[in-house]
Amino acid sequence: MDSTNRYTRLKSLSDFGYDINWEKLSEKKVLIIGVGGVGSIVAEMLARCGIGELNIIDLDIVEEVNLNRLFYLKEQIGEPKVEVVKKILSTVNPGVNINSFMTDVCSNEFEGKLDELIKQCNLTFSCLDNLPARLYINQKCVALDKAYVDTGATRSGLGGYIHLVLPRKNACYSCTGSLDLGSKEKGESCTASLPSTIAIIASIATEISLKHLLEFGKIPDYIGFNALDDVYIHQKTPRDPNCYVCGDKRYSKTEKESSLKQIQSITEGKSVDELIEELGEEKRRIEDE
Numbered sequence: 001m002d003s004t005n006r007y008t009r010l011k012s013l014s015d016f017g018y019d020i021n022w023e024k025l026s027e028k029k030v031l032i033i034g035v036g037g038v039g040s041i042v043a044e045m046l047a048r049c050g051i052g053e054l055n056i057i058d059l060d061i062v063e064e065v066n067l068n069r070l071f072y073l074k075e076q077i078g079e080p081k082v083e084v085v086k087k088i089l090s091t092v093n094p095g096v097n098i099n100s101f102m103t104d105v106c107s108n109e110f111e112g113k114l115d116e117l118i119k120q121c122n123l124t125f126s127c128l129d130n131l132p133a134r135l136y137i138n139q140k141c142v143a144l145d146k147a148y149v150d151t152g153a154t155r156s157g158l159g160g161y162i163h164l165v166l167p168r169k170n171a172c173y174s175c176t177g178s179l180d181l182g183s184k185e186k187g188e189s190c191t192a193s194l195p196s197t198i199a200i201i202a203s204i205a206t207e208i209s210l211k212h213l214l215e216f217g218k219i220p221d222y223i224g225f226n227a228l229d230d231v232y233i234h235q236k237t238p239r240d241p242n243c244y245v246c247g248d249k250r251y252s253k254t255e256k257e258s259s260l261k262q263i264q265s266i267t268e269g270k271s272v273d274e275l276i277e278e279l280g281e282e283k284r285r286i287e288d289e
Ligand SMILES: [Zn+2]
Pocket: 171, 172, 173, 174, 175, 239, 240, 243, 244, 245, 246, 247
């Protein structure tokens, strides 16, 4: 199939009055950190849309427990996730340049390469399942002044969020997303996951990235959703000028630790699940009035 046919249906969006230059996508490079439930689907959708370069990082191998979600197959159990994604997506779209890195993204040895990748890519995706790595990627992208999409699912598997972070323009993860502190402080990974929730998060994250990369449509700062009550919230996330990552002040290590504790006390140690469930209750309360 030639490239005209492959992308015909994407280009047809212009027939409906949307001025989107799909050719430009082949010039774009993205970095996807974590190719689990969310990251693998984001990678597949961007490959199918004709992204120029995919850089993928993950340390994990495919396990049977991953098979309730999309993408991975039973015969791939035991294989490195990054290698499976690279192999499959090279077949899906040979026009995409795919680089894979099977490594711990937070390791000292990889730090130089990570900086290089974030700098050379047009957009980074944080599709991680633990707080320390999220905080690390947030600090890196803010320090390097590079946009990134942060994604997360709640531990119940019934909610999640998508947040496009534009350093020093809107809130970074530490301004808002530290709401996770209560439940993921020790780097625990998720305990429940629904393929539908994961696919919703991946789809919204991909759509936001296409709008950002090709400059069309409107992008909300933050989308949170609670699948149980079917509540979707769009939230403006103004930057916290006192944020220890993106704020104007320079903080010492001790001050940063105390700032983290402060955020925890503001959110009363509540997890994202609890906060999103509260939003659902609030919506029902308003409807009942
Ligand atoms: Zn911040």
